[in-house]
Amino acid sequence: xxxxxxxxxxxxxxxxxxxxxxxxxxxxxxxxxxxxxxxxxxxxxxxxxxxxxxxxxxxxxxxxxxxxxxxxxxxxxxxxxxxxxxxxxxxxxxxxxxxxxxxxxxxxxxxxxxxxxxxxxxxxxxxxxx
Amino acid sequence: xxxxxxxxxxxxxxxxxxxxxxxxxxxxxxxxxxxxxxxxxxxxxxxxxxxxxxxxxxxxxxxxxxxxxxxxxxxxxxxxxxxxxxxxxxxxxxxxxxxxxxxxxxxxxxxxxxxxxxxxxxxxxxxxxxxxxxxxxxxxxxxxxxxxxxxxxxxxxxxxxxxxxxxxxxxxxxxxxxxxxxxxxxxxxxxxxxxxxxxxxxxxxxxxxxxxxxxxxxxxxxxxxxxxxxxxxxxxxxxxxxxxxxxxxxxxxxxxxxxxxxxxxxxxxxxxxxxxxxx
Numbered sequence: 001x002x003x004x005x006x007x008x009x010x011x012x013x014x015x016x017x018x019x020x021x022x023x024x025x026x027x028x029x030x031x032x033x034x035x036x037x038x039x040x041x042x043x044x045x046x047x048x049x050x051x052x053x054x055x056x057x058x059x060x061x062x063x064x065x066x067x068x069x070x071x072x073x074x075x076x077x078x079x080x081x082x083x084x085x086x087x088x089x090x091x092x093x094x095x096x097x098x099x100x101x102x103x104x105x106x107x108x109x110x111x112x113x114x115x116x117x118x119x120x121x122x123x124x125x126x127x128x129x130x
Numbered sequence: 131x132x133x134x135x136x137x138x139x140x141x142x143x144x145x146x147x148x149x150x151x152x153x154x155x156x157x158x159x160x161x162x163x164x165x166x167x168x169x170x171x172x173x174x175x176x177x178x179x180x181x182x183x184x185x186x187x188x189x190x191x192x193x194x195x196x197x198x199x200x201x202x203x204x205x206x207x208x209x210x211x212x213x214x215x216x217x218x219x220x221x222x223x224x225x226x227x228x229x230x231x232x233x234x235x236x237x238x239x240x241x242x243x244x245x246x247x248x249x250x251x252x253x254x255x256x257x258x259x260x261x262x263x264x265x266x267x268x269x270x271x272x273x274x275x276x277x278x279x280x281x282x283x284x285x286x287x288x289x290x291x292x293x294x295x296x297x298x299x300x301x302x303x304x305x306x307x308x309x310x311x312x313x314x315x316x317x318x319x320x321x322x323x324x325x326x327x328x329x330x331x332x333x334x335x336x337x338x339x340x341x342x343x344x345x346x347x348x349x350x351x352x353x354x355x356x357x358x359x360x361x362x363x364x365x366x367x368x369x370x371x372x373x374x375x376x377x378x379x380x381x382x383x384x385x386x387x388x389x390x391x392x393x394x395x396x397x398x399x400x401x402x403x404x405x406x407x408x409x
Contacts, residue, residue, distance in 0.1 A: 003321040006276035013306035
């Protein structure tokens with residue numbers, strides 16, 4: 001198997017050192033990595049799930065609006081970043097451990113390498129109160 | 131395939147009495163195929179003696195640069211074939227975003243750093259920007275991949291039907307991690323090194339020195355051996371020796387790392403002038 005692009009490898013290494021939930025998705029929307037903080041936020045472990053296609057991760061990583069309604073995958077800013085290759089930001093809600101909704105910011109940056117190849121996106125998710 | 135090490139030193143040419151055994155010239159490796167094609171990896175100061183050695187009737191030279199740090203290009207202006215109008219010189223180097231390869235090389239090969247402009251050398255220069263690519267030079271297959279080292283840097287896998295060599299002269303695959311990730315496709319340089327007959331790999335630091343140089347783009351020899359073990363190489367050559375390490379120190383550092391890693395492959399100290407014949 002060929003190595004992943006060095007930019008993805010380096011982003012994973014950085015994400016592994018961060019205290020902010022971080023997701024890395026490929027150009028097809030496959031979730032190819034999430035870090036330890038994301039494991040804590042979403043209650044799943046990367047070592048158990050491995051890479052997840054979009055129709056799989058959308059059942060695990062559930063983003064909601066302020067009314068508690070689930071936001072469809074294609075309506076998420078991170079998904080739009082994949083299709084437009086543009087930076088995006090939005091405020092979303094996640095279910096907390098006590099079943100209340102908690103407000104998070106979701107920022108996504110496209111990963112475009114020096115040869116102008118689009119390699120995917122990296123998303124950062126941070127709770128407003130932290 | 132025949133592999134010759136013309137320069138194995140990293141960072142700075144280091145010719146002195148205490149470095150005679152390993153040599154003082156910076157990165158340069160020659161690979162010759164049975165069919166007669168010849169590839170040069172990097173143009174450190176080791177390319178100067180290589181230029182003296184090459185057949186004077188050579189018509190084409192292919193130089194693959196890992197990156198443009200000075201220790202990998204400083205010999206270019208002193209490489210005899212570039213002063214011969216009858217020689218085609220193809221230089222392959224990693225793409226950068228904004229500037230041409232010609233502009234980047236000319237920063238060094240122009241006054242006041244060098245007396246002659248690159249554009250004025252008589253040899254016929256052909257500059258090729260490459261990245262994550264697969265291509266052929268004659269009967270030799272080249273696989274280039276960006277690897278972990280500051281700036282854009284390529285590692286190479288050079289293959290013929292009978293042998294393969296991986297060249298990762300400046301490489302820090304363990305950056306930001308305590309150990310190698312189990313999914314090998316997430317390891318910088320892994321696919322280049324995987325099951326190579328010979329891996330020529332950055333071995334600049336001791337484990338203690340590495341702790342003071344994390345992020346500088348180089349490996350401890352222990353990490354390099356662990357990378358080689360993971361990649362299931364058949365033989366390993368230590369390379370890009372720190373200029374402060376003399377022959378005695380390099381012998382000791384390599385012996386200690388071998389004791390700790392217990393490699394199940396041949397480990398060879400990268401010494402200038404060494405040749406390896408691969409079937």
